[in-house]
Amino acid sequence: MLTEIARAKLNLALHVRARRPDGYHELETLFAFVEQGDVLRLAPADTPRFRVTGPFAAALAGEGDNLVTRAAARFAESFGGGAHAIELEKHLPVASGIGGGSADAAAALRALARLHIVPLDDPGLFAIADALGSDVPACLLGKTAIGKGRGEQLQPVTGMPGTPVLLVNPGVAVSTAEVFRRWDGVDRGPLGGDPLAGRNDLEAPALAIAPVIGEVLAALAAQPGVTLARMSGSGATCFALFETVEACAAAAVAVARPGWWSAETRLV
Known part of the structure; x- marks a missing residue:
């Protein structure tokens, strides 16, 4: 096997x-x-x-x-x-x-x-x-x-292996097709030389479907040691990259809510 x-x-x-x-x-x-x-x-x-x-x-x-x-x-x-x-x-x-x-x-x-x-x-x-x-x-x-x-x-491209990551999903599923359908059609520009300075254009339509995503993003962004907090794909899972494993572990405790799923992990 x-x-x-x-x-x-x-x-x-x-x-x-x-x-x-x-x-x-x-x-x-x-x-x-x-x-x-x-x-x-x-x-x-x-x-x-x-x-x-x-x-x-x-x-x-x-x-x-x-x-x-x-x-x-x-x-x-x-x-x-x-x-x-x-x-x-x-x-x-x-x-x-x-x-x-x-x-x-x-x-x-x-x-x-x-x-x-x-x-x-x-x-x-x-x-x-x-x-x-x-x-x-x-x-x-x-x-x-x-x-x-x-x-x-x-x-x-070159990645950032070993970077601590916290994944958080607020316990809701959102339809990829519906999120894309609600995209406003505005081209806000290409990925730049530093993609981490970019954005997720699907966050706004996903938030319209599941406003709780905003709570997750706000909670993650407020944590000490976070270097990036963003929604992934069409949602509803959000992630935060951290400077240290200790900061990631502390954030996992701080953002925990009933019904929310989370996982401490690392980039590969």
């Missing part, structure tokens, strides 16, 4: 530049990944089997088809390899802006590639990832990168 960590994805900056005729949006974003994530286990089997366990399993209860099973099916179509038994141990909140489903699909592709001796940089793997969703190629790469287009055009 192979095990892969489906690391949470962060958009350290997310600039929405334009609506596209195909229904997607032209983006410029800085992807990064943290140690925290879901756990995917995979082994050969006589017939396909898929089950979800873990703290957030109930959110996916009854889903017979999801990004993980689609990833496995498309891998088999492209590379063969037969059927597999897959267990997804769900530790990340669902519909939370940190790439949970995309990261899970990417982890499945990596595990299948390892099992069947397919290079992880095989263009066929990235073609499958691109067809599954805009964030899946970045999650398959799993490294700090600038993303353009829908987010699938990736340029790896």
Whole structure:
């Protein structure tokens, strides 16, 4: 049995530049990944089997088809390899802006590639990832990168491995499609030379849907030692980068609220 960590994805900056005729949006974003994530286990089997366990399993209860099973099916179509038994141990909140489903699909592709001796940089793997969703190629790469287009055009850049990160979700799920629908269509400019000095153009529409996101951002920004506090993706999960592990741990205690999920982790 192979095990892969489906690391949470962060958009350290997310600039929405334009609506596209195909229904997607032209983006410029800085992807990064943290140690925290879901756990995917995979082994050969006589017939396909898929089950979800873990703290957030109930959110996916009854889903017979999801990004993980689609990833496995498309891998088999492209590379063969037969059927597999897959267990997804769900530790990340669902519909939370940190790439949970995309990261899970990417982890499945990596595990299948390892099992069947397919290079992880095989263009066929990235073609499958691109067809599954805009964030899946970045999650398959799993490294700090600038993303353009829908987010699938990736340029790896130097990251900040080891930087302490606190993830906080206020216990609400927001629809990515609805957040993008509410974007005001204003192009506020490209990523600059320092993407951390950028912004997340989806914060405003996400706040309109779930105002509690503002409470999370304010609580994080007020913590000693924080260097950046921002919403990730389309929300509702927010993150803060810290100067020290001690400051991150203290912030986790300070911002804790009933019903809020949080995780202390690090950039990879």
